[in-house]
Amino acid sequence: MNFLDKWLHIIRSCSYDNTYKMSWAKAITEIAVEYDTTLTWKVSDLIEIQLEDLAKRVLRYYFEQTLFFDLKQSSNPVKPPVVVSIVKSLIKTYQDNTTIMKPVKWYKSNIESLCKLEYEKAIRDIVKALKTDVSYRFLRIEGKEIEGIYQYEQKANSLFISVESLLILKKNSLVVFDAINYRWTQMLENFNTSPRLSKKVRIIDEDQIRRKPLGKFSSYIKLENPGCLCFLCGKTIDSETPTIDHVIPWSYLYSDDLWNLVFAHQTCNSSKSNVIASEEMIQRLETRNKLLLNLMEQQGKLDKHVSELQIAIDNNLVRKFWVSCQG
Ligand SMILES: [Zn+2]
Numbered sequence: 071m072n073f074l075d076k077w078l079h080i081i082r083s084c085s086y087d088n089t090y091k092m093s094w095a096k097a098i099t100e101i102a103v104e105y106d107t108t109l110t111w112k113v114s115d116l117i118e119i120q121l122e123d124l125a126k127r128v129l130r131y132y133f134e135q136t137l138f139f140d141l142k143q144s145s146n147p148v149k150p151p152v153v154v155s156i157v158k159s160l161i162k163t164y165q166d167n168t169t170i171m172k173p174v175k176w177y178k179s180n181i182e183s184l185c186k187l188e189y190e191k192a193i194r195d196i197v198k199a200l201k202t203d204v205s206y207r208f209l210r211i212e213g214k215e216i217e218g219i220y221q222y223e224q225k226a227n228s229l230f231i232s233v234e235s236l237l238i239l240k241k242n243s244l245v246v247f248d249a250i251n252y253r254w255t256q257m258l259e260n261f262n263t264s265p266r267l268s269k270k271v272r273i274i275d276e277d278q279i280r281r282k283p284l285g286k287f288s289s290y291i292k293l294e295n296p297g298c299l300c301f302l303c304g305k306t307i308d309s310e311t312p313t314i315d316h317v318i319p320w321s322y323l324y325s326d327d328l329w330n331l332v333f334a335h336q337t338c339n340s341s342k343s344n345v346i347a348s349e350e351m352i353q354r355l356e357t358r359n360k361l362l363l364n365l366m367e368q369q370g371k372l373d374k375h376v377s378e379l380q381i382a383i384d385n386n387l388v389r390k391f392w393v394s395c396q397g
């Protein structure tokens with residue numbers, strides 16, 4: 071097998087315990103993509119990669135997957151993998167220090183300087199975890215070591231990979247990233263019930279997560295709620311534009327659907343953040359949806375929002391997603 075075949079073989083065959091190996095493979099591939107080919111080298115030269123550099127990337131992947139979607143990364147729901155616990159505690163510090171509760175992309179978070187000490191500690195701890203759990207295990211498939219990938223001495227702070235291998239990864243990076251993201255998604259399907267996992271995995275490769283404007287839903291919501299009552303506190307929203315709130319968290323659904331959208335005060339909406347709705351709220355939303363559908367039909371509206379609302383009611387989507395997002 072050539073290097074690329076072996077690399078893809080490792081990705082496709084690795085076991086389903088947790089997603090560490092995918093983050094590791096992704097980090098090394100990213101370094102290959104960034105490798106400056108204008109440097110002078112022989113293909114047989116060895117390039118040193120610091121585990122610290124890999125840890126910083128691994129931290130970023132888990133930071134975003136956790137902050138935006140709270141994805142579970144192992145089969146044990148009670149005890150998350152060490153790296154995820156480290157990331158969660160860093161997120162907590164970040165939110166406590168900045169009071170920014172809304173998810174933010176890593177590059178915009180400025181966490182490296184805002185939480186300098188905690189960030190540095192997190193990197194040290196992730197390096198430790200990578201040493202014990204990933205660096206050499208990555209090369210083992212069903213008890214056998216795959217040779218010719220990289221050189222790593224147990225407990226060392228860096229690994230060595232040939233320029234030739236880096237160039238192969240760089241040249242084939244699209245295929246390699248696809249393979250990693252696909253396997254990562256397959257794993258997450260075993261640990262998570264939330265929909266759109268492949269989109270959630272892919273999104274961390276993009277510069278920003280675009281949250282679409284919800285204004286177009288306003289006129290529909292208003293049909294059933296002309297007095298603009300806040301869904302969360304029940305009072306009239308009179309001195310501000312109502313915000314549009316996802317009853318089942320956006321982080322879970324990763325989608326904007328009329329059946330899940332209501333008016334709320336800005337303050338009520340932001341203080342709630344990603345808290346799971348109560349059963350009473352779910353009942354109110356179900357009732358609202360039926361009333362809204364009736365009103366839309368009476369007014370002769372025939373667009374896709376009507377059919378989507380109908381499908382949501384027929385299939386009990388509110389309740390189904392509400393139940394599964396608690397699991
Ligand atoms: Zn309110």
